[in-house]
Amino acid sequence: MNKGISIITAGALVLAFAVAGQAASQGAAPSAGCIMLKTVAEVEQSYTTDSGETAKRLVPAAKVVPGGEVVWTVTASNVCDKPADNVAINNPVPEHMSYVPQSAMGPGTEIAFSIDGRKFAAPEALTVRMDDGAERAARADEYSYIRWTFTNALQPGSVAFARFRAVVK
Amino acid sequence: MNQMRNLALALVIASVALFGAGRAMAAGVPAGTAIENTAVVNYTVGGSAQATSSNTVSVTVAEILDVVVTLQSPTVSVAPGDAQQELVYRVTNTGNGPEAFLLTMTSTLTGDDFDPVPSVPAIYFDTDNSGDLSAADTAYVPGSNDPLLQPDAFVTLLVVNDIPASLVSGNRGRSQLTSAARTGTGPPGTVFAGQGEASTDAVVGTTGADGDATGEYLISDVSVTAVKSQTVTDPFGANRPLPGAQITYQIVVAAAGTGTAAAAAFVDAIPANTTFVAGSLQLNGAPLTDAADADGGAYAAAPTPQVTVQLGDLTQASGPQTIRFAVTIN
Numbered sequence: 001m002n003k004g005i006s007i008i009t010a011g012a013l014v015l016a017f018a019v020a021g022q023a024a025s026q027g028a029a030p031s032a033g034c035i036m037l038k039t040v041a042e043v044e045q046s047y048t049t050d051s052g053e054t055a056k057r058l059v060p061a062a063k064v065v066p067g068g069e070v071v072w073t074v075t076a077s078n079v080c081d082k083p084a085d086n087v088a089i090n091n092p093v094p095e096h097m098s099y100v101p102q103s104a105m106g107p108g109t110e111i112a113f114s115i116d117g118r119k120f121a122a123p124e125a126l127t128v129r130m131d132d133g134a135e136r137a138a139r140a141d142e143y144s145y146i147r148w149t150f151t152n153a154l155q156p157g158s159v160a161f162a163r164f165r166a167v168v169k
Numbered sequence: 170m171n172q173m174r175n176l177a178l179a180l181v182i183a184s185v186a187l188f189g190a191g192r193a194m195a196a197g198v199p200a201g202t203a204i205e206n207t208a209v210v211n212y213t214v215g216g217s218a219q220a221t222s223s224n225t226v227s228v229t230v231a232e233i234l235d236v237v238v239t240l241q242s243p244t245v246s247v248a249p250g251d252a253q254q255e256l257v258y259r260v261t262n263t264g265n266g267p268e269a270f271l272l273t274m275t276s277t278l279t280g281d282d283f284d285p286v287p288s289v290p291a292i293y294f295d296t297d298n299s300g301d302l303s304a305a306d307t308a309y310v311p312g313s314n315d316p317l318l319q320p321d322a323f324v325t326l327l328v329v330n331d332i333p334a335s336l337v338s339g340n341r342g343r344s345q346l347t348s349a350a351r352t353g354t355g356p357p358g359t360v361f362a363g364q365g366e367a368s369t370d371a372v373v374g375t376t377g378a379d380g381d382a383t384g385e386y387l388i389s390d391v392s393v394t395a396v397k398s399q400t401v402t403d404p405f406g407a408n409r410p411l412p413g414a415q416i417t418y419q420i421v422v423a424a425a426g427t428g429t430a431a432a433a434a435f436v437d438a439i440p441a442n443t444t445f446v447a448g449s450l451q452l453n454g455a456p457l458t459d460a461a462d463a464d465g466g467a468y469a470a471a472p473t474p475q476v477t478v479q480l481g482d483l484t485q486a487s488g489p490q491t492i493r494f495a496v497t498i499n
Contacts, residue, residue, distance in 0.1 A: 033220070033221035034212070034214045035212055035219070036221070037209070037223035037224075038223055038224060039206055039224055039225070039226045040226065041228045061228045062370075063229070063230075063231035063360075063370045063372065064228055064229075064230055064231060065231050065265070065374070066196070066197020066230070066233060067197065070204075070228060072206060072226075074208040076210050082215055084213070084214050084219075085213045086211070086212055087210060087212040088211045090209045091206065091209075092206070094206040096202055154212070168197065168204065168230060169197055169198050
């Protein structure tokens with residue numbers, strides 16, 4: 001299952017160094033543990049390829065404006081010599097942002113959302129209670145939390161990722 | 170959407186496509202706001218639970234430059250040679266940071282019949298919010314008192330023109346107010362590095378960081394005519410003007426032309442040697458009380474007996490107004 005997306009590195013120590021080095025450029029160093037977790041903010045940029053075609057690529061989010069879309073990527077690396085089980089990445093939708101519908105992805109994960117941070121469910125099962133007591137389907141811009149639950153263990157030296165998009169309000 | 174992205178890219182190499190399709194709000198998150206994000210991972214290793222936080226990523230919201238100008242006054246009716254006629258505009262900062270705006274006006278526009286002549290100065294702040302030029306209003310001096318507007322805030326401005334002489338009724342003349350962000354204008358996506366609020370970048374928004382609106386003057390004339398007729402009824406059932414006979418007067422007032430006779434009032438003296446018949450005053454068949462009150466009709470005995478009917482703003486579209494009252498011959 002994980003073979004398709006895992007990056008097998010030469011050794012856990014090497015990976016740990018690389019992750020720490022990259023993290024320094026985008027904020028405080030992650031805390032210690034068997035899984036190194038790294039968050040990156042990027043924006044989609046259109047550019048013209050050598051053959052004259054228009055293509056898109058992700059570049060670091062230097063600036064955003066209201067209405068602008070940020071691609072958040074969370075990378076989890078197992079830096080221990082034991083597999084990590086029951087891996088779940090939790091990420092709040094950042095303050096001042098709205099989650100972009102159907103943008104959350106993560107190979108080998110089941111993705112659930114929450115409005116209150118307690119009840120997590122798939123989008124079709126998430127509801128909001130209205131003033132009259134009736135329940136309606138929650139809108140994507142009402143999601144406050146996203147959780148990626150990995151179906152398989154994260155093996156030593158493996159890297160997995162989770163990604164979502166959000167728009168600046 | 171794609172066009173906008175391509176345009177932005179063509180003009181600003183380092184620019185990122187920043188404009189979402191669903192941008193409905195006027196200002197959005199204030200410029201300089203830090204958006205922070207930290208992920209947490211929970212897992213077990215060898216049966217023991219662990220949790221790890223990621224680094225915290227902070228993205229600063231840049232300033233978006235947007236402005237909207239709207240005309241607040243309807244077409245202004247003027248007469249040839251009128252001085253200092255005002256058009257009322259509103260300039261609104263629809264960006265997400267405080268921004269100063271440069272204001273300019275022009276009256277040499279195409280598609281109209283005449284060019285209004287800008288007064289000197291021609292742009293005023295409507296300081297007292299009266300909607301017209303008054304002594305309390307401050308003149309706008311470019312570069313000196315450019316309005317500094319917070320996000321979503323607006324300022325009301327008056328554009329003042331003189332109307333040339335020798336124009337004819339129905340002629341139209343236009344005048345335009347333009348507002349431009351002081352930081353800069355340009356195609357959407359243009360970046361002014363480090364020039365936004367809190368040293369963020371300033372980015373031109375969908376309005377191009379400038380806006381304009383056009384108002385119009387209409388040369389209007391109006392003539393008001395009043396046609397009076399009378400009917401006499403004597404005490405013997407005939408039409409002789411004897412003492413005791415009643416004279417009913419009917420006056421038809423009508424406006425003609427393209428203009429408005431503002432606050433038109435009909436006043437008629439009670440003829441000598443007659444006495445007003447109490448309660449006889451009517452407008453368009455509806456009785457009016459003799460007292461000076463809300464119904465606009467009144468009879469006054471002093472200093473000289475007279476009836477008054479307030480007709481309001483009369484235009485040709487108002488149609489003829491029929492006033493009736495009666496007197497008796499002394």
